[in-house]
Amino acid sequence: MKQIRGVIPPVLTPFKANGDVDYDAYCRNLEKWNSYPLAGYLVLGSNSESVYLSEEEKLELVDLTVKAAGQRLVLAGTGLESTRETIKLTNKAARLGAHAALVLTPCYYGSRMNDAALIRHFTALADSAQIPIMMYNVPRFTHVNLSLKAVEELSRHPNIAGMKDSAGDVAQLVSFQRVIPAGFNLMVGTASVWYPALTLGLTAGIMALANCCPDECVQMQTFWENGRAPEAEALFRRLSPVNAAVTAIFGVAGLKFAAELLGYSAGHTRSPLQLLTAEEQSRMRQILSEAQLI
């Protein structure tokens, strides 16, 4: 797998008021994102409310994404709790044309998900998958954090091509960089540290913020790579409160509300995830306004 460079939105899944996936809205969003120089798409990530989707819905979304993505990279979030189910879903996504699978750490039996368990899980998966595997580390949701030792070992598997680290811990990114082999795609998983990650040599990021502000996310990298660090940093600072709002503070519901305000068809969340309250909406509007986005 060649080195990934650029910004990848973990695309959101619009739902209708009745809870069904709004595939038309989904395709409209892809069309709009296609107008930006994004490196690809992650379908079925945390921001896709993937845990709420049936397998049929998941595969339909992978299919639509592959068809819309053109030459862009399509990563599919196929991680489930069991190794065998993850393998099955990964290979179904592969058959639909996904280029690689981004696989969440299993987490339900968290205290038993030690290095040995996680290494066996990802190794078995990578051995059986028809596309490259990438690990997805997101302690905020899983309460599991991949260790340096596990990353060191797994990053050497010939079919493990990368990792999305959403911990937001720059020192951890630096430690991961030290133990991975050349060519391994370490990607930052949150725009909260996108600019710092760029200054540390990372070249790719999968970030919720790219759903509603794709241009700005790409622009940070372009500025940085063209030697315009101050402009990259200034843009990062301007967007930081927005990023906090669409992730840590309000989560997916916040992201959807912001995306709607910025021209996307984000639709409803699926129950039990709730839409923003009126007060939260008001705070979100203010944050977007202060960032000069609306």
Added chain:
Amino acid sequence: MKQIRGVIPPVLTPFKANGDVDYDAYCRNLEKWNSYPLAGYLVLGSNSESVYLSEEEKLELVDLTVKAAGQRLVLAGTGLESTRETIKLTNKAARLGAHAALVLTPCYYGSRMNDAALIRHFTALADSAQIPIMMYNVPRFTHVNLSLKAVEELSRHPNIAGMKDSAGDVAQLVSFQRVIPAGFNLMVGTASVWYPALTLGLTAGIMALANCCPDECVQMQTFWENGRAPEAEALFRRLSPVNAAVTAIFGVAGLKFAAELLGYSAGHTRSPLQLLTAEEQSRMRQILSEAQLI
């Protein structure tokens, strides 16, 4: 739904070495458990490695359990992250004859699973389910803890019949007792506080330990109800280290190893959950030996 009284094992799922469910072994276990005066069975709980099962496997297990259970109560663990999928699975289990559904709190977007979200989830489910719903609170796995306020409100829904609280926090059980209406089945979800729960008037428990020590779990209650508190307490003390070993210390793998030693067909865990290491097995043998179980 009538008041539940007694001990319910959250039955384990035996897997073959190749990872398939060993349905024959499952049925042998049920047959053996049927020889004890258990109040019923919970199929598809945490100790069933339910998160690792496909829907087909889940339904097969429900079906087998209903057929084997005779007059005993059958609870099915049908909780999934999304409300709509939970409703579907619950009603499939209902059609197979499950008497009630025990439903895990959704937890992936933990910081957004506030009272409002959880109340709407369980209310929508209870409104649509063809069998009574019970809430399943297990912060050790979900990192979500149902609040007093949520329990107070949900316990008044006509189709919410009970709750399994596995937090192991006696003070919390007492506070839940204060806010639930008469007839609501508050069940302790761990043998770590089975005796204290009995002294506080609880009459039912769903406990991992009942997989491998059903007789002892039942006996504690029988002693207590027959005015033989010292014998109940002594038995509780003797079993406590075993219970810690099959839950907090070694988890499901520990339970399976103990169950095998005590005559059940527990089989393999499903990947990524790992069997006990040799050293862990040795510690488990010692714990069982000290408790005079082997």
Added chain:
Amino acid sequence: MKQIRGVIPPVLTPFKANGDVDYDAYCRNLEKWNSYPLAGYLVLGSNSESVYLSEEEKLELVDLTVKAAGQRLVLAGTGLESTRETIKLTNKAARLGAHAALVLTPCYYGSRMNDAALIRHFTALADSAQIPIMMYNVPRFTHVNLSLKAVEELSRHPNIAGMKDSAGDVAQLVSFQRVIPAGFNLMVGTASVWYPALTLGLTAGIMALANCCPDECVQMQTFWENGRAPEAEALFRRLSPVNAAVTAIFGVAGLKFAAELLGYSAGHTRSPLQLLTAEEQSRMRQILSEAQLI
């Protein structure tokens, strides 16, 4: 040291509006508590705002307590972060007549306070102290929890006479009971599990609630020991919401507000600890009223 039986309030320290200790108010409280059959007093505990007191104030409070206590047991909370300072303060309290020292686990360098460090700390202290030592385990404040192994070893030291466990975890109390030698004073450190602790054979408790409701705390034990379990349990249930309010919910400020309403001279908290807000006061009044205390 003989076996402790009964209820011990961890006495609060009244402060004047200017922040000085109100020793007169302190003595008035002791006089009032002396009218109840309490087993003794803990001076300089968490509820004494001990971390806010100068050494001079601490010693004055120990002295006043010893003088007022008559035949009652006086425990002094002399734990500091360093072993040597803890030894010094313990022996100063000893010279003033404290009967034993209740010593908090050191906690600042929490990740390094492993079994080895804690065992050495308490052993060195017990070797040098002129009065018996008791361990004080309160993870809510220290984020350190004494392990079974540490308790097993330390409880065998000839000059370690007991332990206050305020974790509120009944299963942990049961596990501690299993490893301590006969005669070791395992005391429950919170009224949140006072009745369950009694049913499990504990005979002593040091509980914040005894500051404002000494009679009720004693009465629970008396009922229990006289074979009137239902009355003990009923009283426990009635007081449980009050206990939650004066500990987990509102902390020391809540305890002080309740104590004032119930006839004690609790005075101000010392900065930075803040008094209850008006809204919190209102909730507290309601809780006390529902418990028929006001």
Added chain:
Amino acid sequence: MKQIRGVIPPVLTPFKANGDVDYDAYCRNLEKWNSYPLAGYLVLGSNSESVYLSEEEKLELVDLTVKAAGQRLVLAGTGLESTRETIKLTNKAARLGAHAALVLTPCYYGSRMNDAALIRHFTALADSAQIPIMMYNVPRFTHVNLSLKAVEELSRHPNIAGMKDSAGDVAQLVSFQRVIPAGFNLMVGTASVWYPALTLGLTAGIMALANCCPDECVQMQTFWENGRAPEAEALFRRLSPVNAAVTAIFGVAGLKFAAELLGYSAGHTRSPLQLLTAEEQSRMRQILSEAQLI
């Protein structure tokens, strides 16, 4: 207070085998550090084992530091749990010549240390202190994290001159930068993110690593400020594992062991903090060796 620029070691306190402070060793260390272009010293920080020192020892260390520091800035860590004791100690340090006080967030009653309490604490202190106050945020030890709102308000107090944030969270540093006024000294409190902090415009850091590797810490900043970013980054990467070892992994005992190997007189830790075990020492030697420091 003028803008701070440069590296400040939070100096360690050498203890003799008998537990006494080794003031001679302390002065030898200062003399050695004086040979590097450090911006100043923090005496009585977390790495000074300040929580283990008596007031007399604290003041002696402040005095020795002021005398040795020449023109360098001397910050004294005078934070205690109570506001009044903190004020007293701060003004004693002021009289000995400390230029500013770095004050830990109070933390014992952690759940009550909300914005209101912390704002009142630091405001009262700043109102009464004879030297400028700086806030010290170190959630790893205190389990308290200053909020954006508290920092926004407190940074506007005329006598609050700065803040050391040791959370190691770059996104949080960026958010703090957004709300503080010009001239407020936001300093990074850990070398784990020293290079990222420099790229984000911070100009000062107080870091444990500067005890044993002062030259390298200073050199990173010099490289950065002279437009030699790649060399700054390379040095940062080389030192990162060492920093992890002397902070998160082995703590103060690790720092002392490394400092001894690198020519400082670090001496013993004070009980209950334990020296490294033989195995830990061996791992530390290897880490220093891999970083080409020994």
